[in-house]
Amino acid sequence: MTSKNFQVILICASILIIIAAALFGSEVFAAEITATIKITVCGDGVIASGEQCDGASLGGATCASRGFSAGALSCNSSCEFNVSACSNSSAPSGGGGGGGGIIAPVVTSIVFDGRAYPKSAVTLLKDAQIAATTVAGTDSNFQMTLSGLSAGNYIFSVYSEDGRGIRSSLLTFPVSVTFGATTKVSGIFIAPTIAVDKSEVKRGDNIAIFGQSVPNSEVTISVNSEAEFFNKIKADASGAYLYNFDTSPLENGQHFTKSKVVFGSEISSFSKAVGFTVGTKTVVAEESKKAPEKGDSNGDKKVNLVDFSITAYWYNRPSPPLSVDLNKDGKVNLVDFSIMAFYWTG
């Protein structure tokens, strides 16, 4: 083979590599998970998906189309048909006297619908402070309503705690609340919880990766190494899942695992990543602690406004304590606040 031909082959190969990289690159980005949260506004006069009606907009429906013979169909504050003024009486009744008008109070509210884990505690944060808590049903569904809000932009977050007390990652989303309307946020799918049974595992031994999500859902477990390993498993009737991962293909060193869930057409975001080391010995992991790893400066197992205030007290002051100097660089600055925001529980 002449050197000229070799050069041509080399160049062609380079082009192919570039094209492959381009295709691979776009595929990777396309494969990124997008957990879709749907936001509809009840009270804006527009019938959105999931609404039967909205204000005066009845979508052409009448009492007759709802199976009644007479009356006036209306729409309630939840954007569902109100058939209380519909009737099946055939003979016209005498006209009654006009009632006094009652002005309904203007309510600005927001309703959250989603999935967590069966019987799990679900916490809702409004602008980073706890606004409501509830317990999910046995089917893992939950609903929460907040009212008395102002119109404007809010940042809401939800998280849940499974039966073992393991907390999920925060699912955060901005919502613009409309005055006098009910905003409905649906499709919330809290990421599964995740834990491992060993903090260090002897290479070749199994490590148990477990957690909880929606009953009978399909759980995808990712183990990050030089190459990423994906394994699928089905959660049981209580939503619990367990996967014994063989660590033979992993290099010695630190690795991370995370999981996501598919249930019907819905897909959760990835759970938080949990670390473990592959090495020469096996060390059993401590029972997953309820306390956040960092940011809990007063030791109450929460990262919230109290911790923010304690950290703010030390902002730009000399010799801060280690409980607030989260990156241990001898000062409290925005980096420490960023770390605290990551571990926030409200």
Place this chain on the structure above:
Amino acid sequence: MTKIFKFKTIILLSVFYFLLFVLPAQAARLYFEPQEAIMGAEKDFSVGVRIDAKNQINAISAGIFIPPEIAFVDAVLGNSIINFWVEKPSFDESSRILTFSGIVPGGFQGEKEPLLTIKIKTAGQEGKAILTFNKEKTKIYLHTSEGVEDSLELESLTLPISEGKENMIVEIIDRYLPEDFKPEISRDPNVFENKWFLIFATQDKGLGVDHYEVCEKKKKCVVAESPYLLQNQDLDEEIVVKAVDKNGNERVTAIPSQKPRVWYKNYAISSILV
């Protein structure tokens, strides 16, 4: 040789294409809104500071240079995506830089989201003014456990100043009280020598919270910031905390006394009255 040259050109073009289109532009973008406008010489002119966060971020600090051709009037915080301010907006006359920083706990990803609104006005001279972000003071951190900086795209705003033009005033009628909030009494060995302090924070979706006042019973209300060292360390009196927005709307919250009042304190007051 010509063939090789052609191939080299193709490779270079491919690499260029790869870098330009395949690698995603993931930097956060900070910019002003409106992006184009002519500023009148009279009345205040409002400029929004906005963010497009393509990655999930949780902490923001910014420095905005306001040139001498224009005067800084105010910073409006209402509706900001920043939940807690580490440094409230503060304008330094000598450097002419407006600085602020804050966090969004739990992280945030989105486009065209407001950070704050700056009110400015001109000295009445025609010309142009350029608002720019100070690169050293402007940083955004990703929502990670390590406090990693995100890459940034900073856009400046050129404002031609025209004497004849009248600025459109978008008057925000803020009739709403700041959001309901629950102050907490706490103590910590690392803060105020383990003395009792008060913490509080809320949002106002209109013009933003202007200030807080703490009223310890029988003492004058004082303008306060969280954390606030309580004067009455016995915690035997009710404490009232007011969040006051820029329109003067007040949200008032009371914390009942934490301990029963000891008998001699009442006796002492009665003696003074007699």
